[in-house]
Amino acid sequence: MKTLLQTAIALLVVLPLLSWADSISTERRSQQQNLMQTNKVQSAAVTQSYQSEVWFHSIDISLARDDNYNGYFHQLYVEFDADTEYSYHQVFAELSLTPDFGSERIYYTSSVFELFGESSNDWLGIETDLQHRYPANFYLLTIRIFDANTGYLLAEASGYDLSALDALTLEDYQRDQIQSSSSVEVSAGTTGVVALLTLCLLLFRRREQK
Template sequence: MNKITGCLIAILCLLTTEVAAQSQSIERRAELRATPTGNNSGQSSIQAYQSHVWFHRIELTLSGDLNDNGYYHRLEVEFDADTSQNYQQVFAEFSLLPTYGGERIYYTSSVFELFSDSPGDWLAIDTVLDQRYAPDTYLLTVRLFDAASGYLLAEISGFDDVNLDLLPLEDYSRDSYIDSSTTVEVSAGMTGIAALLALCLLLWGRQKARCA
């Protein structure tokens, strides 16, 4: 039993390391204030699911294209969510869906607080995709869960907001990769032509000598 337990722990450690190696994220959020300012008005857009919590605003920035192929390895997602309650503790989950393949969660935030319709409770996640993200167009999904129960409270994705769909992404290891295959173009001016004629004359002379 101890050997089986040890094997399971080792496997979990490997899986955790592998997942952690896929992306590196920096979490930033506003200084939280318990007094709502009430400056927000309206809602972000049609959302896949919402309860007493919803997304008021969500913004996305892509950057980092080292090989200039149009695919980026860094994305920053910032959103402000509102609640009809005075106070709600939540955590956020971020995932990417490639053209082919399954959805992949790349970050789960720490617990943070929403205060009614306050604009001062935003959350921003700045992520560098390190590994296992082939060049593709991805669909982003952001979900909010109740911190106490784990129940889904709100969800928005590229199916709802076109700005979250068809994101040209690839991981850093592919973005920084330089193709070893090179295309060589040869051009010659007068010097090149003279060298080519000299080479032809040399080969012709050797052929003549052999025949003699």
């Protein structure tokens, strides 16, 4: 009973924080080392700003959820496969968005994940729903990979290097809502005039009775 109470209290604390978060992200990754991925854009060499013993092998971007049909989406999916010159390397990734004439904002930092040499089965996918503070704009995406032990930057790719990561048409969920307007129609036809005359007649008779 005590455990259930503690869990309920934790949910009451966490859920409001999630609802006010600027973005909500979910990680996806390969669960089977022998599973071959076919939905990524493969490239022998992805142009990138910086690389060391780790580099990007492929990056796949997709946009979804344009609820108000204005051409700007609030859901962003980023999937990438990185390689390393080592047989095993623990890393984490950082993703950021930069609007036109604005400052860079880090919207997600991943958990630690493993790279296995040049395997294509150690990919990481991050699905993000932008919630607040992202007005409709063209955004530049930057992906950075850091060493999990030292925190050193190992690889970086952005819209400055790849056109697919530049000019992403995004806006947050709040701005992507369909605006509905209600109007009250006032009729000034024959029925409205008759009703008005009837009301005036009733008021006149009441005054005479008094």
